[in-house]
Amino acid sequence: MKKFKIFSALALSTLALTTGAFLTACGGVADGMYTENGLIFKVENQSVYITGAEEGATEVTIPAEFRDLTVYAIEEEAFKDSTVTKISFEEKDYRLFSIGVHAFNNSAVKEIINLPANVTMGDKVLSGLKNLEKITVYGTGEYYIENGNLIKDDTDLFTNEEIKILVLAPANMQPTANFDNGTYTITGVDEVYDYAFDSNRFITDIIIEEDVKRIESYAFQNVTLNSITIKNTDRFDIFIDGTAFDAHKDLKIYVPATTDYEMNSWLGNTNYLQSHNWLIHPESCTRDDMHMHGLRNTLADGTIWGYDYSLNDEGTMANIKINSSTSAMQSYPDYMR
Structure with missing residues (x-):
């Protein structure tokens, strides 16, 4: 039994080496991680993905191909917290190329040059680029x-x-x-x-x-x-x-309301600026002091976060006044601190 196990292990090792040699001989690249020109590449089933940059790298160029294989993507969070300041792309056609979520988040990137015009990017891909000074695009897309x-x-x-x-x-x-x-x-x-x-x-x-x-x-x-x-x-x-x-307590949001009805509508529509009623003012408002013009969807008289409010004569909405505040602001919700 021990001889069989030893033989099996040797056979598997030989097969792995033979497969790697075969891939190399045929122009293929064995699956695994590779480092080249400041970038970290992952090869998987003859497809290539960029997973990050070498420590200390400052300028890198994203190739369209790696060892004759197509580079398909910059993976999720690939350059997150990276010291890279400049990322360039070649002036070539990047076939089916995509960039993953938060790929550059909180990085030192200042320039992105020749971003492929036909690149695929979803939500949050370009978030966190707080140092970015320049971005250019290459190609048609x-x-x-x-x-x-x-x-x-x-x-x-x-x-x-x-x-x-x-x-x-x-x-x-x-x-x-x-x-x-x-x-x-x-x-x-x-x-x-x-x-x-x-x-x-x-x-x-x-x-x-x-x-x-x-x-x-x-x-x-x-x-x-x-x-x-x-x-x-x-x-x-x-x-x-x-x-x-x-949102913060000093932010003022001005809306084009000239009547109580219009102001009430802006405050009451849940598709707009939800929870920010304390910040909304008619465009004509010129007051600098802390004040408010109404509350959204108020159902009864009472106090909320320190604000006193009352219903209008119809008993359906909070009292809205264009030229003066409904009440003085005594305290603020957490998000307004």
């Missing part, structure tokens, strides 16, 4: 650069209409258009993508023009905004995710 920002042409899943999405504005690059003394006007796009302005260092106020229809979750994560001004008078024509902005 859905992605391109406009005013320094990464843009994507897509199709709306519900209407089947073509839409233009602002995917990423480099956090460490001052906007080159629609920007004046800290105020950035979002216009010329239909949608602002998740994490598009994550950790932006230049923007302090934003204006959302009427042509913008959607602001996705965490679009302005890690950005302390002074004000948000919404220009679209049709509250059913724009969707702003409740997590799109970092």
Whole structure:
């Protein structure tokens, strides 16, 4: 029995060596991990994936091929916390190439050069690029650069209409258009993508023009905004995710309301700025003191988080006043500290 086990082990070892030699002789590469030119590659069934960078690497180039095999992806969190400052792609066609979730999160990356225009990227792929100063695109596809920002042409899943999405504005690059003394006007796009302005260092106020229809979750994560001004008078024509902005007690959200009814509608519509009623003001409001204009979906008189409120004469909504606050602000919800 021992002889049989020894023979089996030797046979398997010989088979493995023979297989590796056969793959090499035929131009193939054995499965495993490889390090080359500052990158870590994983070969699996003759497909190649980039899993990270060597320790201390600062500039790397993502090849379209590795030892004559196609490179298919940068894997999830591949460059997370990496010291790499510049990532370049070759000026070639990257076939079926994709980038995984949080691939560059909290990295030192300042430049992404020649990102393939036909790359496949899902949610959160470009989040955490807090040091990014520049991004360029190569080739023909859905992605391109406009005013320094990464843009994507897509199709709306519900209407089947073509839409233009602002995917990423480099956090460490001052906007080159629609920007004046800290105020950035979002216009010329239909949608602002998740994490598009994550950790932006230049923007302090934003204006959302009427042509913008959607602001996705965490679009302005890690950005302390002074004000948000919404220009679209049709509250059913724009969707702003409740997590799109970092809420804080000094943030003011201005909406185009000129009557109590309009103001009440902005506060009462759960598709907009959920839980941020304490921050919402009519666009004409010029008060600098701490005040509020109403509460959303209030069902009875009482106190919530230190605010006193009462129902209107119809007994259906909280009392809303355009020119004065419903009550003084005495304390704040946790998210407003």
